[in-house]
Amino acid sequence: MSDEEYQEPLGSVDRAAILLMTLGEADAAQVLRHMGPKEVQRVGMAMSQLQHVSKDQVEEVLGDFLDAAGNVTSLGVGADSYIRRMLTEALGEDKANGLIDRILLGGNTTGLDTLKWMEPRAIADIIRYEHPQIQAIVMSYLDADQSAEVMAFFDSKVRLDVILRVAALESVQPQALQELNDILEKQFSGSSGTQTTSMGGIKVAANIMNNLESSLEGELMEAIKEVDEQLGEEIEDLMFVFDNLVDMDDRDIQVLLREVNPDNLVLALKGAESRVQEKIFKNMSKRASELLRDDLEAKGPVRVSEVEQAQKEILAIARRLAEDGEITLGGGADEMI
Template identity: 30%
Template sequence: MGGSGMKGKVQLTGEDKAAILLFALGPEASAPLVQGMDDNTLSRLGRRMAELGKVDADVLNSVTEEYLELHRSEDPMLRSGHKDVVSLFKYAIESDRADRLLNELSAPKTLTIWEKLSRLKPDMISSSISDEHPQTIALILGNIDASVASRVIALLPEDMQLSVVMRMSKIESVPRELVKDIEETLERELSDMQGDSGISFDGMVSVVDILKGLEKAVARPILDQLRDKDEKLFTQVDRLLLVFEDLIDLSDRDIQTILKHISSDDLVKSLKGASEEIAERFFGNMSQRAAEIMREDMEVMGPMKLSDVDEAQQATLKVIRKLDDEGAITLSASDDMV
């Protein structure tokens, strides 16, 4: 086979594929792959590469495609992990810089004070900042999630609302020292803050982030046990964990209330990425004509990026949480379905 080169339809051995892959990657990209091999393997692969001759484009494509497919598969042996990053950094960059970057990678991800604040209930934020100067309040609200800030403003005393909004519109450049002072004060106050259940705010965020990362089948039993052991904590965590598919448990009355408050554009995009059962819960609570129009809108829209669907669902869920805060709907309505 050596002289004639490699054509399509040839049965390739594992060694052939490895040799073709190293050839396709070229010397620079292959170097890190080769470095960990023993002499025996290197000799055999070197010999195969020397014998390859002309490699057909079809063969090249199928081998590289197979390699990529393996990396996309669920094979646990092919998961890239921390040690792969270490190998790459150690090979590619000088050691002091590699060590510094690897230390940063190993450090647990910490939320900024503004990210932490954005996850608090609006009434908790408003009560902790309402005694501040309107300029300080404007600075704080200008740094947190806009949808949370707008709900906080609504809870401030009326005579302060306009003052804060006017100041927010005029914030351009603020001395870094002032922002740093505010950050430090907020950080101190937050570290002392505890929710209804007595768990610290940072602890609450950690619990929610961990549960969000688990498969639903794993998270559900944990939440069920939490409900039995500490109902207050369960309620706080469960509300933060609300996902779009959970809306299937709402009563018809609540879904009709939601329909009056959410934008049809967000709903169309949200339902585009939801199950048929969820879509039916919403369509079943609209007039037949409105449901037909919305179905047509969904079809016309064509395929959507997952990130766009998620953004629309999060916007819809924010409105739903607000309705729940106001008592207009009951999120735990699974026991009184109409």
Template identity: 30%
Template sequence: MIVNGTEKSALLLMSIGSDQASEVLKYLTPFEVQKLVNHMVNINHFSNIELNKVLAECYDLFMKNNDLVYNNNDEYISDMLIKSIGEKKGTILLSDALEIRNIKMSIKSLNSMEPSKLASLLEEQHAQIITTILVYLDPDQSARVLSFFKEEKRIEIVIKISEFNGLEEKKFVELKDIINDLINKKKSTFSNKGGIKTVANILSSMERENEKNLLKKIACSNKELSSKIIQELYSFENIINIDDNVMKCLIKNLEEEKLYIALQGSNEIIKNKFLNNMDEEKSKKLSLYLKEKSYVSNAAIENEQKLIVMMIRNILDYGTFSIENLGKYYV
């Protein structure tokens, strides 16, 4: 799915022919060209609807038997780059882009590896290498792999993930060699993912007791970081991504007054997430209450919002709301 202007531009360039595309690239900065090429080498099939949105005025040029037709191959990109910036620079630029693409593809394949085996293979690696790999694994896989490390090492890696801004150039070759050893492939991946949100995603996939213990240990060495992670774990904004069935279970077990307090000052998207999962009568009633002026304190709002997030995590873990186990989520 096309999500930003750069991807739309990449699709356009891959649809107009290398001669025309190379002319366009001549007017862009090296940085802009690099961004476009990185997207082009990773581009996949797009639906007719998506293509029509991006290339409305050129629709007939790129449709054949209701299928999308575009130049999705490395030769096309190479031809385009050589014509726009010369053979030497074009070859280097494409080589770098393909390198990154192949690295990303390789590291994703580690998601299918047995967590204990992957953890064993990573055990002796530098913490930064482990960090890079865990950042790009699925959160569930990262959590499982992380659980096999000793506590001290887990804390070190979690802190590094929160500070991760990409792999140092000198570590790039080392990472490629490691991925080769792990999955018998030539390439691996690195990028600029990471940060508090990534840590929160990984920790939320762990067993609750392991999560709490790890947070306590992190707090001992870095209280500020621990607070930021907890804040992300219990972010009320993340509710918009919760499955509607979970929301219905939550609403069924949640006191109306608590929900009313929690939704004070929330944006319409969050409010609608709740309202759309209620019966019509309750939805109308709550909507009217929310339109009235409120004198609820910010502290009360935050407390109820945190309770709701705890209840959601409880439902996700047990398949239903379990008040007996709610205490596990207090941090």
């Protein structure tokens, strides 16, 4: 087989994207109704990046799906909330608008959940003049990567105030959360309130910090330590950065590598410490590690921003796998019970 004919094996998310693209809008909408925000985001991103999918790959995906479906007696359902901007990016505004309408028809999106569909700048504008405690509650409720994007639109003093409040937050009274929901629902025509009362905390603050741009992260961490050095150290201990890959178990690294785009891996390792590179090489086959070494040597100068983006994408995959219970970040053998 020639190099031109060779195609990388499809990952699970790519397979899902191909399947949905073959279904058409109406049927894809019905499937997406039973997926949570993160799943829709991942699949939407994969759909937007699909290129040169061969007939054989489509047939393989459909065949595997039919085999799997034949052995399934029931399908689980997820939350009725979705990522609007990912569908728009995947399908284009015109096609996405009709699809989104069908997905949301009859849904149970709450006022706070509605924010998850909005662009970070729009969220920042909505809560910019709210009390910092309200801002902290919203940041705790959103996913960490979205919260980080929102906070990038705040000035440095507001960022510091909000992240300190997030770290100190442990729970919110249901009535207070419901009132916040009601206020937002008046603006977005949402529906029922949420019963969630536990949110915030040092771990949430660390997750938000993880997703900030490097320059903002460093500036904010320095400001936190000036206010409360111990809190800063606690947040820092819970943060997971690219260099922390060396602390992961070999098995977990191997699971992670199966999900990582090879081009992203080359970019990410271009700016990584040698010990991180060796950790990756160690957990690949001899042939794969040799090819990766060659690619790294052949790769010319790259922008720091491109390296950081590639590393963030790999870290996002690592956190998602950790959330799904497939891996443990930071070599968690001593935490197992």
